[in-house]
Amino acid sequence: MKVLVTGAGGFAGGYAARRLAALGLDVVALTRSSPVTPPDETDAASRFSVVHADLAAGDELPAMDAVVHAAATSIWDGITVDQMLGDNVAATQALVRHALACEAKAFVFFSSFSAFGDVADDVVSDATPSVNPDAYGLTKLLGERLLEDVRDTLPSLSIRLPAVIGPGSKRNWLSECVRKLKAGLPLSYVNPDVRFNNACHIEDLTQMIFGWLSGDRTGAHMTAVGAGGDMVVRDVVARLAQGLNTTSEISVGDRELRTFLIDSSRAQNEYGYAPMSVSDMLDRFTSENR
Numbered sequence: 001m002k003v004l005v006t007g008a009g010g011f012a013g014g015y016a017a018r019r020l021a022a023l024g025l026d027v028v029a030l031t032r033s034s035p036v037t038p039p040d041e042t043d044a045a046s047r048f049s050v051v052h053a054d055l056a057a058g059d060e061l062p063a064m065d066a067v068v069h070a071a072a073t074s075i076w077d078g079i080t081v082d083q084m085l086g087d088n089v090a091a092t093q094a095l096v097r098h099a100l101a102c103e104a105k106a107f108v109f110f111s112s113f114s115a116f117g118d119v120a121d122d123v124v125s126d127a128t129p130s131v132n133p134d135a136y137g138l139t140k141l142l143g144e145r146l147l148e149d150v151r152d153t154l155p156s157l158s159i160r161l162p163a164v165i166g167p168g169s170k171r172n173w174l175s176e177c178v179r180k181l182k183a184g185l186p187l188s189y190v191n192p193d194v195r196f197n198n199a200c201h202i203e204d205l206t207q208m209i210f211g212w213l214s215g216d217r218t219g220a221h222m223t224a225v226g227a228g229g230d231m232v233v234r235d236v237v238a239r240l241a242q243g244l245n246t247t248s249e250i251s252v253g254d255r256e257l258r259t260f261l262i263d264s265s266r267a268q269n270e271y272g273y274a275p276m277s278v279s280d281m282l283d284r285f286t287s288e289n290r
Contacts, residue, residue, distance in 0.1 A: 001105075001213065002026040004064040006055065006095065007071030009034025011169050012110065012202055016068055019206045021048040025213070028062055030055075030071070055091035061098050066106040066213055069095055069143075074112075074136050076171075081135045088139035096146050099154055106217050107156040108209050109147060113198075113224070115140040115160055125263035126223050144222055151220035157212050157271065159205070160224040162262060165281070166202035167288040174199055174282075177237065178289050181246040190253045192234035197227040197262055197278055201285065204275045211272035221271070226262025228275040236282065243286030 003020055007013030008029030014037055017029040022044040029036050029050045036050045053059035055071065073079060073087035092109070099107055114137035117130050133141060140160075147156040163172030170179075180187045205225065231239075234252075241250060267273035276284065 001065045002028065002063070003066045003068055003213065004028045004030055004062065005068045005070060006030045006091075007069075007110075008036045008050070010070070011166065012164050012205075013068075013070030015166055015202045016070060016206045016209065017048070018044065019203070020068070020210060021045070023210050025210070028064060030061075032071075055094050056086045058094060061095075063102045064099070064104055065102075066104055066108070067095060067099050068108045068110075068209060070110045072110065072112075072140075074114075074171075075134065084136055084139050088136070089142050092143040092146055096150060096154065100150060104154060106213055107147060107154055108212065109143055109156060109158040111140045111144055111158045111160045111222065112137065113160050113162050115144065119258070119260050121260060123261045123263050124224060126266045128224075144220075148220045155217035156220045157209075157217075158220070158222040159208075159267075160222065161200060161205070162224075162226050163199040164202055164205065165199055165285050169202070172199070174236075174240070174285065177240055178244065178285065181241055181244045181248050182289070184247045186249045186251070187237070188251045188253045189233065189237055190255045191257055191259055192232070192237075192252050194233050194259050195230040195261055196233050196236055196259070197230040198260070199227050199278075199281065200225050201227075201276055201281050203284075204273065204281075208267070208271060208273040215272075223264075223267040223271055223273075224262060225264050225267045225273055225275065227281050228264075228277045229279075230261055231278040231282075236278070239279065239282045240286055243283060244290060 005017040008017045009031035018039045021027040117133035
């Protein structure tokens with residue numbers, strides 16, 4: 001199977017592209033401008049190629065049997081709604097059209113928990129409604145809707161992702177904790193006694209994608225994923241600190257944030273998701289980022 005993986009110059013797309021090649025798939029790693037790191041193993045590298053293209057600009061794309069669409073632009077300093085519409089909606093629309101033209105057999109879409117919007121429940125599952133999502137969340141919802149519209153001709157799996165962590169991950173709470181603890185910088189956190197599983201290791205995500213691509217696929221599906229089990233935030237921080245043998249000064253702030261747990265049971269039962277426990281995920285995360 002020839003798989004086009006977008007966002008291959010970034011953390012999640014790059015990891016997924018390399019691992020899927022290592023698992024035996026022919027991978028075309030697509031990036032707009034960022035450099036792409038190929039697999040270390042010679043065998044995997046022989047099944048790995050790189051293409052530079054701007055999806056939203058309509059650049060020519062290679063034929064493929066399946067798509068893993070990890071590329072996206074999220075809310076950040078200086079990012080406009082117009083940029084997100086181009087990079088997230090127009091790009092996805094162009095990619096779906098190309099997949100249809102190629103008669104591709106599968107499409108995996110990296111969606112986001114931002115698509116849920118304002119969460120009022122203590123536990124989020126696939127059945128949780130979307131309420132007032134922000135601009136980024138709306139672009140992800142539109143991507144899911146684009147795939148629902150072609151469900152009869154292009155099987156798809158949209159995965160609503162929490163913080164995705166792994167070697168070199170950035171821009172989420174766990175990754176920022178690791179960055180500070182590694183550098184010996186002060187770390188302050190909140191909600192010490194709240195239960196936490198709001199993260200996913202990129203290896204668990206990639207294994208799920210590989211399994212789904214290898215099976216029988218029909219229709220358009222959406223599912224949410226998170227870590228296995230849960231752990232209170234105080235113990236999460238302590239485990240990270242222990243794994244990194246940090247000298248950081250760690251304190252608890254007074255502010256309280258709205259939190260929720262993730263119910264990944266449908267992803268596990270129907271889509272082959274097999275998450276690490278929170279403790280195993282944290283241990284792996286610290287070991288690969290020391």
